[in-house]
Amino acid sequence: MRELWQSVLRASGSLRWQIIALCVLPTLYLFASVVWYAYSARDREVREELRNHGQTVATALADRSAYALSQGQLAQIKESVQALLKSDPQILSVTIYGDKRQAILHEASTKGQTRVADMNTEAVIRQPLYWVSLQQSGSANGAQSATLNQEKIGTVRIALTAKQALAKRSQQFSVGILITSLALLVSMFVVTQLSGRLTSGLEQAMQTIRAIRQGERPERLVALDRGELGELQQSINQMSDSLDAARHRMEALVAERTSELEQSRNDAWAAREEIRHLLGRMHEAIEQERQSIAVEIHDELNASLVGTKLLAQRIVQLAQDGNPQSQQDIVQLAGQIAEISRSLYANGRQLVQRLRPEVLEVLGLAGALEEMLRVAQQSCPAMRFEFQAQDNWPELSERLAISAYRIAQEALSNTMKYAQAKTFRLHLHAESDQLLMQISDDGCGFEPGQASQGIGLAGMRERVMALQGEIQIRAMKGAGCQIRVSLPLHGSQT
Known part of the structure; x- marks a missing residue:
């Protein structure tokens, strides 16, 4: 159609x-x-x-x-x-x-x-x-x-x-068709007459516009028509009169923009040193994370592997002895090897999650945070972990989801390591194109001025600033800590 x-x-x-x-x-x-x-x-x-x-x-x-x-x-x-x-x-x-x-x-x-x-x-x-x-009823009269x-x-x-x-x-239908056909013919006649009057004025206006487009100064139109067509003819005359002034203004704007571009170029050169400084800090943070992962591999994974090797050698010795009592020892040692293997697997998953939280791709941000608190509950049953999130979520960019996950992960890690808290709360919801995350605990707290240089809080601030968000940290010695993070939902899609 x-x-x-x-x-x-x-x-x-x-x-x-x-x-x-x-x-x-x-x-x-x-x-x-x-x-x-x-x-x-x-x-x-x-x-x-x-x-x-x-x-x-x-x-x-x-x-x-x-x-x-x-x-x-x-x-x-x-x-x-x-x-x-x-x-x-x-x-x-x-x-x-x-x-x-x-x-x-x-x-x-x-x-x-x-x-x-x-x-x-x-x-x-x-x-x-x-x-x-x-x-018949119990009375004298029956019902x-x-x-x-x-x-x-x-x-x-x-x-x-x-x-x-x-x-x-059918008779009513025929009468209706006849009346409608007459009305259609009358409307077509009126449209033909009005279109001829309208197009004549528009043709003159088009000729003037073609002359203006070719750079010529056309003759002024005589705006005799009323209504929208007359207003169009007057507007064309005003446009023709203002072309020269517009050219002068355009030249002045070009000169002004050229000056601004030169100033922007100078500012860009001045910002190169700051960019180098930021890149240095980024590489330093990456090296520190690599060093931390290497230490964990050496202290935990390697030690577990050495212990597994010794247990396996002991099983071989017991098997060669042929002593019936050795069968129970072999079973016990095999169980220890299985437990060490589970620990190795868990440590490996933790290292992978530190490098990239693949749970985000499977469960989304809300599901990944809930899973993170569930794992923390298993590792620290003495604490209480509360999580609350709204049901329907807008689509989040990968950068925003990873940053929000890392911020919550860092806050949870700090609470479990230093806060000595009994309760950890994490609330997540969207409001007015903003992703809001509220984190609190009832731990020992700290002095914000003394802890501002810590790598954990500094990393959280840098992630929020990179997304053009806001972060508020309220803490007091002995009164726990409250963190409020606001990140724009549509300001970090790239």
Whole structure:
């Protein structure tokens, strides 16, 4: 549809024909849609009305015929049916069935004998039965109760035709189409006349704009038209008058921007030393982390491997002795080797998480923080760890997620090492395009001025500053520590 519309506009060529196409084609489309909808809705509405009418007539006839059918008075029912057929031209035939679906009465109109019914409706004929029961009670007078039951004694089936209703709707449809077509022709005539008047003024305006685009100073337009077109012609005249002044202003702006660029270049050269200093601090931090990992590998992993080697040698010696008592020692030593292997695996995972928290890719930021606190709870069961996060999270960049994870990790590490706390709390939520993280503990606290040079707090501040966020640290000796971090959700996507 879009390609067809564009091809029609290209084929129309001039602006006038494009305006006519823009006005006439949607009107034609609306006209066709209304005609199609009215035509399709005609049959649907007629059938719905016919169905409701047939159900109403069948129900009424069933109620009127209940007593006569129960008494076997078919003549009375026949008179009612014949009167109904004469008064309602939409009914072709009426059939009365007994309780076992046997036809006991069938009456059809003259047109119903040669025409197929468009719709059939049925209604059940029920005979009301009253049951009265007497119950004896402890008193002298008994209690009476009556129950109403309805027994099915037959069915009314009515065959209906929609010809009369369709003919009436077709006549109404034809009158509506005629009126709508006349209105469409009048609107097309009005559009043709108005488009010619509009395009003449626009053509003059376009010629002036072409001259301005080629660098020429055109003649001023005589703004005789009123409304938007006259305002457009006046605007073109004002634009033409202001071109020279705009050129002078542009030259002045170019000179000013050139001066600013030179100043920016000088500032960039001055900032190179600061960048070198920052890079030096970054490399120093990386080397310290590598040294820490190397120490852990040497002190923990290597020591565990040496212990495993000694236990394995002892198992070999016990196996060579052939002493039955040695079997229990072998089992005990094998269990020790398995425990050391689990410890090695756990230490290896901790080192990998220090290098890159892959749990972020699997669980997301909230899940990774919750998992970090769960592991901390296992390693330090005496402490209580609380975590709270909202259910729905906006999409976070990798840089923002890793930085928030590292900040929380550093705060948890400091609390477990130095705070001697009983409770550690971490709340995480998003508010007004900001990622808010509140961390607190009830430990021994510290003096912020004395701890400001610590590598942990300094690293947290640098990560927050790199993301253009804010960090607030409140601590007091003996009163725990509270940290509030605010990071922009959309300011660190790169």
